[in-house]
Amino acid sequence: MEMDQLYTELILEHNQDRRNKRLLDTFTVSEHGHNPSCGDDLTLQVDVEDGIVKDAAYTGSGCAISQASASMMIDIIKGKSVEEAFRLVDLFLGMIKKEVTDEAELEELEDAMALQNISNMPARVKCAVLAWHTLKEALKKEAN
Numbered sequence: 187m188e189m190d191q192l193y194t195e196l197i198l199e200h201n202q203d204r205r206n207k208r209l210l211d212t213f214t215v216s217e218h219g220h221n222p223s224c225g226d227d228l229t230l231q232v233d234v235e236d237g238i239v240k241d242a243a244y245t246g247s248g249c250a251i252s253q254a255s256a257s258m259m260i261d262i263i264k265g266k267s268v269e270e271a272f273r274l275v276d277l278f279l280g281m282i283k284k285e286v287t288d289e290a291e292l293e294e295l296e297d298a299m300a301l302q303n304i305s306n307m308p309a310r311v312k313c314a315v316l317a318w319h320t321l322k323e324a325l326k327k328e329a330n
C-alpha cells in the first residue's frame with residue numbers, strides 16, 4: 187500500500203471512529219477552538235489528575251482533517267503527564283512547520299504522523315493544528 191493511501195485511510199478511520207468524540211462526565215478543564223477559514227469548531231475536555239491527563243475527549247463539527255487530528259491527539263496524550271503533553275503538541279506543530287523531519291522522532295506522534303503531508307497543503311494546515319492549539323490553551327489553564 188502506498189504511504190499516502192495508508193495515511194488517507196488513517197484519517198478516514200479516525201474521522202469515523204467516535205471513541206474520542208464524546209462528553210466527559212468529569213473534567214478539570216475545557217477549551218473551545220475555532221478555525222474560521224474552514225468552519226471547524228471544537229470543544230476539548232481534559233481531565234487532569236495529579237499532573238496526568240487521565241482522560242480527554244472532543245465534541246464539535248468540522249472537516250475530516252480537523253476531526254481526525256483531534257482524535258489522533260487524544261489517543262497519544264491520554265495517560266501522559268501535562269509536561270509530556272505540551273512536548274507532544276510542540277513536536278506535532280514542529281512537524282507541520284517542517285522544523286522536525288526526523289522520522290524516528292516523529293514516531294512518538296503515532297497515527298498523527300499521517301498528517302505530516304498536510305504541511306504541503308497550506309489551506310488545510312489550520313484544520314490539522316486546531317485541536318493541538320486548543321489543547322495547549324487548555325493545559326495552560328490547568329497549569330495555573
Ligand SMILES: [Zn+2]
Nearest residue numbers: 224226249313
Ligand atoms: Zn477544516
